Amino acid sequence: xxxxxxxLAFLLMVLFAAAPVVVAYTPFEQTxxxxxxxxxxxxxxxxxxxxxxxxxxxxxxxxxxxxxxxxDRLALAAGELVVTFGLIxxxxxxxxxxxxxxxxxxxxxxxxxxxxxxxxxxxxxxxRRFGGPGAEKLGAAMAIFGMANVPFVYxxxxxxxxxxxxxTVVPSLQPGMRGPFWFCVASFAMLYVLLLTLRRRIEDQxxxxxxxxxxxxx
Amino acid sequence: MTDFxxxxxxxxxxxLTVEMRSxxxxxxxxxxxxxxxxxxxxxxxREGRPxxxxxxxxxxxxxxxxxxxxxxxxxxxxxxxxxxxxxMLAPSDRPAIYVGKLLGMLALLAVVEAVxxxxxxxxxxxxxxxxxxxxxALLVTGTIxxxxxxxxxxxxxxxARSRDVLLPxxxxxxxxxxxxxxxxxxxxxxxxxxxxxxxxxxxSLLVFFDVVFVTLSLWTFEPLMTES
Numbered sequence: 268x269x270x271x272x273x274x275l276a277f278l279l280m281v282l283f284a285a286a287p288v289v290v291a292y293t294p295f296e297q298t299x300x301x302x303x304x305x306x307x308x309x310x311x312x313x314x315x316x317x318x319x320x321x322x323x324x325x326x327x328x329x330x331x332x333x334x335x336x337x338x339d340r341l342a343l344a345a346g347e348l349v350v351t352f353g354l355i356x357x358x359x360x361x362x363x364x365x366x367x368x369x370x371x372x373x374x375x376x377x378x379x380x381x382x383x384x385x386x387x388x389x390x391x392x393x394x395r396r397f398g399g400p401g402a403e404k405l406g407a408a409m410a411i412f413g414m415a416n417v418p419f420v421y422x423x424x425x426x427x428x429x430x431x432x433x434x435t436v437v438p439s440l441q442p443g444m445r446g447p448f449w450f451c452v453a454s455f456a457m458l459y460v461l462l463l464t465l466r467r468r469i470e471d472q473x474x475x476x477x478x479x480x481x482x483x484x485x
Numbered sequence: 486m487t488d489f490x491x492x493x494x495x496x497x498x499x500x501l502t503v504e505m506r507s508x509x510x511x512x513x514x515x516x517x518x519x520x521x522x523x524x525x526x527x528x529x530x531r532e533g534r535p536x537x538x539x540x541x542x543x544x545x546x547x548x549x550x551x552x553x554x555x556x557x558x559x560x561x562x563x564x565x566x567x568x569x570x571x572x573m574l575a576p577s578d579r580p581a582i583y584v585g586k587l588l589g590m591l592a593l594l595a596v597v598e599a600v601x602x603x604x605x606x607x608x609x610x611x612x613x614x615x616x617x618x619x620x621x622a623l624l625v626t627g628t629i630x631x632x633x634x635x636x637x638x639x640x641x642x643x644x645a646r647s648r649d650v651l652l653p654x655x656x657x658x659x660x661x662x663x664x665x666x667x668x669x670x671x672x673x674x675x676x677x678x679x680x681x682x683x684x685x686x687x688x689s690l691l692v693f694f695d696v697v698f699v700t701l702s703l704w705t706f707e708p709l710m711t712e713s
Contacts, residue, residue: 331708387658394655399646404709405655408641412634412659415701419662419694423669 275461282454289450294443302366305359307448311455312355313381319349319459320384323391324414327407336474339403342410344466346391348459353385380420387413489584492577496585500559501592510558511596518551518601526608540611541671544601545627545664551597552631553653556590556639564643573710583706586640590632598624611675619684620674626691627667630698631660637702641709666691
């Protein structure tokens with residue numbers, strides 16, 4: 268498990284060093300110009316955020332029904348990454364929105380559901396941090412319910428109005444943009460796997476330290 | 486199945502009997518809901534006239550706030566007397582206990598809404614009786630949605646530290662769809678010409694939400710309430 272981490276970290280450094288160059292050579296979008304390039308970091312981060320929410324939800328369900336402590340540690344790592352990638356999404360999104368729509372924020376379906384998913388996982392981290400004994404179970408319920416909640420928020424806020432570009436933007440990208448976009452998605456996916464593994468390893472080691480400590484006390 | 490319903494019925498009757506004797510939670514929750522309405526009135530009334538659509542929002546926010554208060558108090562009572570542990574020790578289906586608590590909570594919220602709806606109607610010139618059946622459907626499905634998640638979370642939080650703060654922190658993000666659907670559906674009915682197809686759409690969304698979240702709660706109540 269640990270053997271592939273160092274090469275992965277090295278590869279990632281190369282990828283992220285190359286990313287600005289790759290993105291700089293992409294064609295200019297006609298109406299938005301330079302600001303459109305936010306898209307190369309915004310969309311991959313959003314993808315990782317949603318994937319991470321599902322990882323956290325499923326791991327929480329496994330923890331709850333199988334009582335697997337490992338699944339719980341994976342869920343915690345994934346929950347933290349939802350908030351981290353969510354922060355990237357919530358920072359880059361308004362920067363783009365200000366230029367494209369003229370406002371920092373719109374109550375549109377995608378924005379609302381992303382914001383709410385982010386808030387649910389902040390609440391998840393708050394519970395895990397301040398819930399006291401039994402907080403893992405509370406957190407697990409929060410993650411499962413939060414995951415089930417996303418489609419409802421999406422449908423509900425869709426009936427206001429939708430301004431955010433549809434997901435069909437991605438397949439319709441012109442060739443010069445498609446390559447760099449998937450380059451960025453791949454980089455973010457690898458970054459996600461790396462962070463998830465590292466964070467879970469810290470939790471694993473912390474658990475075994477605690478175990479040893481208890482064994483020593485006995 | 487009859488056993489399941491019998492246990493749920495007994496748990497609900499127990500809650501209602503305790504409440505009937507002191508009436509503490511009903512009185513405080515209803516008064517709290519009314520003062521919420523008053524607070525909103527200062528923000529959302531200009532020159533003697535309420536803003537358009539304000540009534541729908543105020544009604545649902547007051548329900549959500551009062552519901553949180555009621556949930557917290559109901560389970561605080563159980564915690565204080567250690568009776569939740571006794572309930573969990575009873576040789577019965579755990580989900581039946583959940584259903585019983587949920588029914589008790591729904592009864593409490595029904596009383597709150599019976600006061601709140603006329604109050605908002607009078608103070609914000611809202612004609613809730615324009616399409617009474619759809620309005621009732623919205624209230625019933627919305628309240629079930631809110632209370633189903635709320636009862637589960639309040640029950641889990643009984644053992645947690647800082648439970649008073651954590652209940653709203655956990656509950657509001659999850660119940661946002663209920664609030665959106667309730668507010669939009671009510672607003673559709675309060676228009677000069679009620680938009681009934683729109684309200685029906687929101688009712689069906691709420692029914693779907695209720696089914697998913699009651700199922701999830703029944704499914705997770707047992708492992709969540711088991712002390713390991």
